Each structure stands twice: as structure tokens, then as C-alpha cells.
Amino acid sequence: MDFTCLGAYRQLVVARSTSERVLAVAQDGGVVTTILQRGLHEDFDGALICKKDSQWRPLPGVGATAEDILQGAGSSYVMCPTLSALRAVPEGMRLALVGTPCQVNALRRLQDKGDLRALQVKLAVGLFCSHSFSYEGLIEAKLRHDLGLKPEEIRKMNIKGRFLIELFSGETKELPLKELRPYVRPACTRCHDFTGEKADISVGAVGLDGKNFVIVRTALGKALLDRLEGSGQIETYPVDLYQKELEVLVRLALKKRTIPV
Numbered sequence: 001m002d003f004t005c006l007g008a009y010r011q012l013v014v015a016r017s018t019s020e021r022v023l024a025v026a027q028d029g030g031v032v033t034t035i036l037q038r039g040l041h042e043d044f045d046g047a048l049i050c051k052k053d054s055q056w057r058p059l060p061g062v063g064a065t066a067e068d069i070l071q072g073a074g075s076s077y078v079m080c081p082t083l084s085a086l087r088a089v090p091e092g093m094r095l096a097l098v099g100t101p102c103q104v105n106a107l108r109r110l111q112d113k114g115d116l117r118a119l120q121v122k123l124a125v126g127l128f129c130s131h132s133f134s135y136e137g138l139i140e141a142k143l144r145h146d147l148g149l150k151p152e153e154i155r156k157m158n159i160k161g162r163f164l165i166e167l168f169s170g171e172t173k174e175l176p177l178k179e180l181r182p183y184v185r186p187a188c189t190r191c192h193d194f195t196g197e198k199a200d201i202s203v204g205a206v207g208l209d210g211k212n213f214v215i216v217r218t219a220l221g222k223a224l225l226d227r228l229e230g231s232g233q234i235e236t237y238p239v240d241l242y243q244k245e246l247e248v249l250v251r252l253a254l255k256k257r258t259i260p261v
Helices: 020-025 031-039 066-071 082-088 101-112 135-146 177-183 186-190 219-230 239-257
Strands: 011-017 046-052 058-063 095-099 121-127 154-159 163-167 172-175 201-204 212-216 234-238
Touching (some): 011 020, 011 031, 020 031, 020 066, 031 046, 031 121, 031 212, 046 082, 058 066, 082 095, 095 101, 135 177, 163 177, 172 177, 201 219, 212 219, 219 234
Parallel strands (some): 121 201
Antiparallel strands (some): 011 212, 154 163
16 A cells, blocks of 8 residues: 555554543544643643634634643634734744644645744644635535524534534534535645644544544654653554455545545
8 A cells, every 4th residue: 555645654553542431522533632640741831722612613822731632622613713822922932723724724834924922832732634614614504404403402523524513412414525615714625634744643534433544754753652661551453453444445535635736
């Protein structure tokens, strides 16, 4: 299998958090949350994350405690201007960023230009991303208007071949992904980066249930992952055990790479 479409990397594994508290709120395997909680105060002082309110509106902010990080767990599938939180960051505060590939790429451009706030970001965690949706389209038009769902009823959303909406009532609604195409942000249709190739560590859960693919790209990312595994905060598994899911990952990354400019 040709992995060049995943970008340059040092290690590719499947992993999951060992914390039940993290797994209870995580999107899938809880690896991103565990990375941030472990790195707090050792590698950085806070993390640029996206939280959400009861209406599922994205809220960019800085998580400076383990509890803050937990509140930012899970995906909203609505674009969040996470980097805008840099404006309010105190000088000298070391940061991590959790962001989509386009946000990681924007960070690297700012760092290349010597932006002082951007240079405070010491670790970039990239999230696998095919596209994101507008809030008005996904939440207001599709879920509230078409399906009659109130945002505060929604516990979690996920994509597993279909768009899944888990409600606090225990019910799960499903939608074909094609029904959400009208709400995809236009810029996403021209993006070529699925896995966050400029991140230190890239994380996603394509086809996996309760686990994450973890792509380690830099020495910093490798050192952090080794500490997590060595301390028992995550479990790792060889990717060879997940050939079917790996094929899906490669296919989606290749599809992004070949989008016409």
C-alpha cells in the first residue's frame, strides 16, 4: 500500500486513551485529549481548542486546565476560528494547537513569517478532515429545520460512512452524507490535505470504532507519544491489524490530494 498520500511521517499506529473519563466524552479514541492533558505544564501552558455551547456554536478559546481540555473534546463538524484565540493569549504563554489541516497550515505560515503569537505555539495536533460545514447549514437548516432537532438535544455527532446524530434520549439519527453537501464550506472543496501533513502529530478515526489512527511526524510528536505510551496513558496497536480501515484512510487522503485546483 502506498502511504505517500499521508505526507511525511515517522510512525503510524492505532491508539486509544486508557482514561475512562476521557473516553466518556471523546469523539473516538480520546488520543487528542490525552495528548493535551499530558502536555499541559510540561510542554505547554495551554491549548488553542474549540469548545461549543448548548446550541453547538463553535467557541474558540484556550484550555489551561485538564477540565478545560475535557470540555473541548469531541467534534462539531462546524468550522471554528480556533486561531483567533491567539489574539488574547498572554505574551510568553506556551501553547498547543488542535486544528484541522487548514488551520495547521495557517499556523505554519504565520510562524514562517515570524508572527510572535504564532511562535508561542510549540505543538500542533492535526485532525483528519474531509470538509467542514457552515453552522447555518448543518445546525440551523438541516438539523433544526429539516429534522426538527433542537441543538441542546444532541449529545454527539460522528461520521462513519453516514452522518450520525446521537441524542441525549439515547436515540440515534442517520443521514446520507450527500444530503449535507450543500452545506460544505466552499474552500473545503479545494483543499488537498486530509491528514494535517504539517502537524507534529495527526489524529483521526477513519473506519475505527473507539480508537484513533495516530500519525507521528516530528521528533516532538514522537517524544510525546512515547511518554504517553510509557506511562500507560494510551495503548497502541500495530496498523497491520487494521488493514481494511487503513485502506479507507489511504483512499480518502488520496482523494483529497487529487482534487482539481
